[in-house]
Amino acid sequence: MQKTKSHRFCQSCLKTISIRSYGDCEGGGDKGIKAKLAKKIPVEREKFLGIKCLHGTKTIAKISVNSVIGGMRGLPLLFCETSSLDKNKGIFYRGMLLKDVCAKLPRVREGSQEGTPEGVFFLLTTGEMPKKEEAEEVTKEWVKRGNVPRYCLRMIDSMDKRVHPMAQLCAACACLNAQSKFVEAYNKGAKRGVYWESIYEDSMNLCAMLPAVAAAIYNNVFKEGEGSREINKEQDWSGNYCHMLGLPDEDFIDLIRLYMILHADHESGNVSAHACHLVGSALSDPFLSFSASMCGLAGPLHGLANQEVLVWLTKLRKAIGDEPTDDELKKFIDDTLQSGQVVPGYGHAVLRDTDPRFVLQNEFAMKHCKDDAGVKLVTRLWKIIPDVLKKLNKVANPYPNVDAHSGVLLQHYCLKELNYYTVLFGVSRALGVLSQLIWSRALGAPIERPKSFSSSELCKYIKEADKKDKKKKC
Numbered sequence: 001m002q003k004t005k006s007h008r009f010c011q012s013c014l015k016t017i018s019i020r021s022y023g024d025c026e027g028g029g030d031k032g033i034k035a036k037l038a039k040k041i042p043v044e045r046e047k048f049l050g051i052k053c054l055h056g057t058k059t060i061a062k063i064s065v066n067s068v069i070g071g072m073r074g075l076p077l078l079f080c081e082t083s084s085l086d087k088n089k090g091i092f093y094r095g096m097l098l099k100d101v102c103a104k105l106p107r108v109r110e111g112s113q114e115g116t117p118e119g120v121f122f123l124l125t126t127g128e129m130p131k132k133e134e135a136e137e138v139t140k141e142w143v144k145r146g147n148v149p150r151y152c153l154r155m156i157d158s159m160d161k162r163v164h165p166m167a168q169l170c171a172a173c174a175c176l177n178a179q180s181k182f183v184e185a186y187n188k189g190a191k192r193g194v195y196w197e198s199i200y201e202d203s204m205n206l207c208a209m210l211p212a213v214a215a216a217i218y219n220n221v222f223k224e225g226e227g228s229r230e231i232n233k234e235q236d237w238s239g240n241y242c243h244m245l246g247l248p249d250e251d252f253i254d255l256i257r258l259y260m261i262l263h264a265d266h267e268s269g270n271v272s273a274h275a276c277h278l279v280g281s282a283l284s285d286p287f288l289s290f291s292a293s294m295c296g297l298a299g300p301l302h303g304l305a306n307q308e309v310l311v312w313l314t315k316l317r318k319a320i321g322d323e324p325t326d327d328e329l330k331k332f333i334d335d336t337l338q339s340g341q342v343v344p345g346y347g348h349a350v351l352r353d354t355d356p357r358f359v360l361q362n363e364f365a366m367k368h369c370k371d372d373a374g375v376k377l378v379t380r381l382w383k384i385i386p387d388v389l390k391k392l393n394k395v396a397n398p399y400p401n402v403d404a405h406s407g408v409l410l411q412h413y414c415l416k417e418l419n420y421y422t423v424l425f426g427v428s429r430a431l432g433v434l435s436q437l438i439w440s441r442a443l444g445a446p447i448e449r450p451k452s453f454s455s456s457e458l459c460k461y462i463k464e465a466d467k468k469d470k471k472k473k474c
């Protein structure tokens with residue numbers, strides 16, 4: 001492989017490309033994804049190395065002082081194969097608008113109006129929309145791999161109920177690393193070129209086990225430890241999760257399918273995805289990397305905002321009732337802002353319009369429960385809050401994000417416990433961040449380690465820049 005049509009590689013890249021990358025893709029019943037990955041990875045790896053080798057020193061953006069002290073917002077710094085966010089159109093999974101993903105995913109379950117999250121995992125990892133049998137194959141594989149080891153369940157059972165469900169999820173996922181195939185392979189001296197294979201195995205196992213882990217947390221904290229932990233092979237991933245939560249209503253299962261599809265991936269710069277990538281870049285296994293991701297998702301400016309929205313709506317309804325006037329709503333919003341709080345569920349670091357994930361949830365609500373008081377309120381607020389936020393003259397995006405809607409739908413179907421909501425988000429987010437992790441190892445992404453500096457060092461950079469500007473003007 002001395003050269004391709006467009007690339008001529010240096011010796012070091014050639015050596016990396018030539019490392020064996022086809023794994024043992026037979027057996028295990030999951031030929032679909034793994035075999036596809038084994039074919040795609042060498043091609044993508046060659047492309048990736050070609051970019052690095054031939055264009056690595058080219059500049060694509062300038063770094064401003066604001067970027068350094070402002071959370072790097074807007075800086076094109078990260079790589080992400082699985083999805084890409086357009087500030088107006090929202091998220092694209094593998095180049096496909098989310099709305100189209102929802103429409104095109106195969107309907108696997110009889111009577112279901114939604115595709116399956118298993119299908120989304122296939123799409124995100126392989127880059128191809130699955131055929132019905134391919135999506136079904138992932139479901140079967142996850143049913144097979146879904147039983148949680150006893151030691152992990154014992155640890156969950158030992159948790160004090162006061163430990164937030166998200167903290168429990170982080171702990172449970174971290175302790176699953178005793179199962180890691182990647183750790184085993186690494187300790188046996190596996191070569192970098194094959195890391196992705198065991199990362200893939202761990203990711204499949206973790207996805208498969210998450211419903212039982214998440215349901216055990218729910219049942220322990222809210223249902224005195226009742227509820228099943230058995231995976232039923234007649235159910236899909238979402239069906240099993242809902243049955244274990246004790247909420248087997250078919251419409252609710254469809255809502256959860258949709259929820260899991262919508263929350264799965266949002267490119268790689270958001271806190272949960274970036275945390276997973278960062279920790280994974282040190283070659284921590286997928287269980288630890290995902291646990292770190294969940295620690296990030298648990299923050300109120302990120303995933304926990306869906307809990308915050310419900311807290312806020314509950315206060316609102318208590319203060320001004322279920323059918324307040326527009327003026328009462330505006331005053332309540334103003335009071336929130338006056339007290340120094342943000343309006344949860346509104347605004348976004350990248351999006352500049354209503355989040356399509358909000359719209360898709362609202363469409364589900366209009367089909368299934370348009371008369372629900374919470375749904376009506378959220379739909380009305382969508383028309384009122386943006387104008388109030390615009391008046392602040394500082395909010396970059398005054399429109400609702402994904403978190404503004406999910407809670408009222410969950411309430412409608414009797415999943416009432418607000419501080420559990422981010423766990424649902426986390427189960428879904430696994431699909432995206434673990435797909436990303438497989439690709440990070442497949443492409444040999446290096447350890448992440450940006451340079452940092454103190455404020456006095458930053459001032460030196462600023463002086464240098466000022467000097468250069470003066471010279472230019474002269």
Ligand SMILES: CC(=O)SCCNC(=O)CCNC(=O)[C@H](O)C(C)(C)COP(=O)(O)OP(=O)(O)OC[C@H]1O[C@@H](n2cnc3c(N)ncnc32)[C@H](O)[C@@H]1OP(=O)(O)O
Pocket residue numbers: 073300301302303305337341342343344345346347348349350389394395396397401402403
């Ligand atoms: C799945 C997700 O993670 S989606 C996001 C979930 N989070 C929320 O819904 C929490 C509410 N929203 C927010 O706090 C913010 O909009 C964020 C964190 C999502 C984005 O933050 P940023 O990129 O800094 O937003 P932006 O550039 O618009 O911030 C500018 C100012 O507007 C304020 N602002 C932004 N959104 C809001 C809001 N919803 N309510 C009130 N003020 C807001 C910011 O606090 C900031 O104020 P400051 O200059 O006094 O510090």
Ligand SMILES: O=C([O-])CC(=O)C(=O)O
Pocket residue numbers: 265266269270271272349350401402
């Ligand atoms: O993209 C972001 O920063 C936050 C978000 O909406 C997500 O992670 O789903």
